Amino acid sequence: MATGMTPSPRPSDPRQAFRLALARYRGPRLAAIREAMGLPPAEDRLRPAAAAEELAERLDQPATSRALAAGLPHGARLAMSLMAVAESTTMPVAGLARELELLGVPLADAILPMLAIGLLAIEPDPEIGPVDDLASAISAPRARVAAHPTGLRVTRPVRPEGGPPAVSGEVTVVREADGLEPIVRLGALWQRAGAEPIRQTQQGTLYKRDRERVMEDPALAGPIADALTPLPNPAGLWLALAYRVGLVEPDASGQKLMATSPEFWSENALHLPQMIATGWLGLRDWQESAVESVAEGDEPASPYLRPSVFLWLATREESEWTALDDLAAFLDSIAPGWDRPTLAPEFVPAPTATPAPARRKGRPSPGPSRGVALLETMLLGAAYPLGLVRAAEERGSGRRVVQLTPLGRYVLAAGPTPPPRPTFDQFLFVQPNFEVIAYRQGLTPQVVGRLSRFAWWSQIGAAIELRLTRESILLGLDGGLTPKAMLEVLRRHSQRPLPPGVVDAVRNWATHRERVTYYAGATLLEFESPEDRARALAAWPPIDDESPPGSAPIEVADRFLLVEDESTIPSGLFTQRRARDYRDESEPCILVEPDGVTMRLDRSRSDLLVDAEIARFTDERPAPPALPDDNVPPPRLFAVTLGSLRRGVERGLTADTLADWYARRAASEVPAAVRLLLASATGAPIAPPVPTRRVVLTLPEPWMLDGFLQHPTTSRWLGDRLGPTAVDLPEENLEPFRKALRELGIAVNDGFGGTTKTTKDTKADGS
Amino acid sequence: MTRPAEPEKKRIRVRVHKNVALIRTAEPLMAEELLARKSLARWVVGRLSETVLLVRPGEPEAVVEELRRIGQTPRIVR
Numbered sequence: 001m002a003t004g005m006t007p008s009p010r011p012s013d014p015r016q017a018f019r020l021a022l023a024r025y026r027g028p029r030l031a032a033i034r035e036a037m038g039l040p041p042a043e044d045r046l047r048p049a050a051a052a053e054e055l056a057e058r059l060d061q062p063a064t065s066r067a068l069a070a071g072l073p074h075g076a077r078l079a080m081s082l083m084a085v086a087e088s089t090t091m092p093v094a095g096l097a098r099e100l101e102l103l104g105v106p107l108a109d110a111i112l113p114m115l116a117i118g119l120l121a122i123e124p125d126p127e128i129g130p131v132d133d134l135a136s137a138i139s140a141p142r143a144r145v146a147a148h149p150t151g152l153r154v155t156r157p158v159r160p161e162g163g164p165p166a167v168s169g170e171v172t173v174v175r176e177a178d179g180l181e182p183i184v185r186l187g188a189l190w191q192r193a194g195a196e197p198i199r200q201t202q203q204g205t206l207y208k209r210d211r212e213r214v215m216e217d218p219a220l221a222g223p224i225a226d227a228l229t230p231l232p233n234p235a236g237l238w239l240a241l242a243y244r245v246g247l248v249e250p251d252a253s254g255q256k257l258m259a260t261s262p263e264f265w266s267e268n269a270l271h272l273p274q275m276i277a278t279g280w281l282g283l284r285d286w287q288e289s290a291v292e293s294v295a296e297g298d299e300p301a302s303p304y305l306r307p308s309v310f311l312w313l314a315t316r317e318e319s320e321w322t323a324l325d326d327l328a329a330f331l332d333s334i335a336p337g338w339d340r341p342t343l344a345p346e347f348v349p350a351p352t353a354t355p356a357p358a359r360r361k362g363r364p365s366p367g368p369s370r371g372v373a374l375l376e377t378m379l380l381g382a383a384y385p386l387g388l389v390r391a392a393e394e395r396g397s398g399r400r401v402v403q404l405t406p407l408g409r410y411v412l413a414a415g416p417t418p419p420p421r422p423t424f425d426q427f428l429f430v431q432p433n434f435e436v437i438a439y440r441q442g443l444t445p446q447v448v449g450r451l452s453r454f455a456w457w458s459q460i461g462a463a464i465e466l467r468l469t470r471e472s473i474l475l476g477l478d479g480g481l482t483p484k485a486m487l488e489v490l491r492r493h494s495q496r497p498l499p500p501g502v503v504d505a506v507r508n509w510a511t512h513r514e515r516v517t518y519y520a521g522a523t524l525l526e527f528e529s530p531e532d533r534a535r536a537l538a539a540w541p542p543i544d545d546e547s548p549p550g551s552a553p554i555e556v557a558d559r560f561l562l563v564e565d566e567s568t569i570p571s572g573l574f575t576q577r578r579a580r581d582y583r584d585e586s587e588p589c590i591l592v593e594p595d596g597v598t599m600r601l602d603r604s605r606s607d608l609l610v611d612a613e614i615a616r617f618t619d620e621r622p623a624p625p626a627l628p629d630d631n632v633p634p635p636r637l638f639a640v641t642l643g644s645l646r647r648g649v650e651r652g653l654t655a656d657t658l659a660d661w662y663a664r665r666a667a668s669e670v671p672a673a674v675r676l677l678l679a680s681a682t683g684a685p686i687a688p689p690v691p692t693r694r695v696v697l698t699l700p701e702p703w704m705l706d707g708f709l710q711h712p713t714t715s716r717w718l719g720d721r722l723g724p725t726a727v728d729l730p731e732e733n734l735e736p737f738r739k740a741l742r743e744l745g746i747a748v749n750d751g752f753g754g755t756t757k758t759t760k761d762t763k764a765d766g767s
Numbered sequence: 768m769t770r771p772a773e774p775e776k777k778r779i780r781v782r783v784h785k786n787v788a789l790i791r792t793a794e795p796l797m798a799e800e801l802l803a804r805k806s807l808a809r810w811v812v813g814r815l816s817e818t819v820l821l822v823r824p825g826e827p828e829a830v831v832e833e834l835r836r837i838g839q840t841p842r843i844v845r
Binding site: 197470474477478509513514515517522525527528532535536554556560564573575576581583609611612615 | 815842843
């Protein structure tokens, strides 16, 4: 696999991608598309965003899309068919050009009519800019097109005219795969991702350990038992397919591929073969042939060959066979160089196609050409185990021949829904050593899904081996299965009674698991009193065996009820105070009292975490007595002390974490009183305070002190201003200050007895 | 004068805590055992009861992984 195991992002919303593409068109082009759709000319100036939405809405109507598609020339309808059979709503123009080249259709003939009526749109690209001239836009090297999803959905695929020659003689050794290979492998991959998510870097490549985990797992990387041709990088194919059909999906961060919900199996198992087949036809993350290096802007070509090759195969009657070398020669005649490895436009002549080996009966083949080798990998290596083609040998010549299976014809809209596989129920051998042997004949996609949920696929070959392990049973329990349900599946499909040891082990593993429960997002109801909780429990709807799991509330401490499923809360019983969602950031709920060390908890805004947080470095104080007849519970008080801070420091509290806590919970800085205590608690050096005696000069009016502080004769002798009318006067400056007053002609009270005070006196004044 | 709606009076006042991360054990001893694990301490922020531990929200995979690493096979409720 040339691109490594890197599933490309799935297109998010195809309709939105289409609308956004149109919104980047110039007004006149949008006006032309509106007209082509039969809409009346706009009265006002056309706004691209609004016009794009209007056009997308028109195409949402199947009848409109169908009518527009019906008027397209055959080449354009072929282009739509190519995108429809692979459910590719977006693709590079170069890729579509290669697909059309294989059908003998010039690119412009096919897609310009679609672009002109708006069934296809050119995706925004800085190199192209706002689109006006369609022909010029599609010639840009990296141009991509997006199709309206409704347009593709209503497209009835058409087949190209003509086709490769059918084999005229008899065929022998006809083989058809059971089509289970991808289902079982994807089941195994889903399990692996469920047990441990597959991590990927931000660039989208798998981490080395995860890559090795996938690449070296025998259930994923092991060869296909019924293979006719080796499949390159099988693990990469299964991963890309699992991603494409939605069995694994990225988490919110995009850095992990997670197993999708187990419900996927019950909802999609029936259609999974078709989903996989369609997904493979449009799969870009896996290639039939390794391409050593791809120039920037170029892409491996083989993914773009599949839809065209299959449309050609669909031109043959159900009973007709096509030889691979005939098919290669036929493609050579239509598109010389069709098998070149990349989408690069340069023409690289392909080696001459093996000329009609059928006519050289009995002579050994000199070795397949590049085209034949490519077709072998595509059709015999991949399409055969996916159940899309049958393979046989032409009698006499021994040439490989293929024809579409009912599934293949159905996917290409060339045949009816394929009949379901004949199955039998008892196909499992559950052994006392926890190994389970499964015969393929009994498997269906639905059964594969059921087993995938709790039995570990360990070997996939002609017979299939699963293992029951503690982890596999836990996976089943995590997915909502009960031990009873798992044992029931095994009993139903087992040829013999289940070994008692297996039954006991499944139950024991489940019981052991019940010892610890982790709730990622539980709901807790907090009551104001134990009595209130008792009332709620008495009024709670009765729980019985029919009730959904998690319906029963669980008592926690004396005032809480734990509820696993919020939807089971009988909301009519309760009046809800302010709810707190713990996915949200914590909010301020602490009021710091003026003394700096006492804190008051705002009960209406507090949460469960704050108790644990605040207990780390404070001591709770007794609550003040509640006022009589007051329904409001008394506030909770906490005090920071040297002892409580020391306790916090021992548990890792630092100045930074404390500052962060005050910012989050009190919306304030750390109070100075607490900083002081913290410095003491952490042993930070604090300069020892030096007590000094001060003389305070007080004046009757503030303006007088303003004057002394301003005038250079007096200001030089004064210290810090202590208040509107008080100022510090260093004792040694007393005499010079007295002289300065005299210089200014201000009377001096002898000894300053009436106008100076000690600091103590000043405080008593409150100045 | 209209009388206040009777059922409203009988409703019980509750505070709802949503999306709380918790670990619940079958026995108090098991909770003690988990609390004693230093590797879990960074996620466990408090104890609501003898068998229910309050866990820092937002890192479910890390908590589950750590529980498994110390030999537990927790039931996971998402």
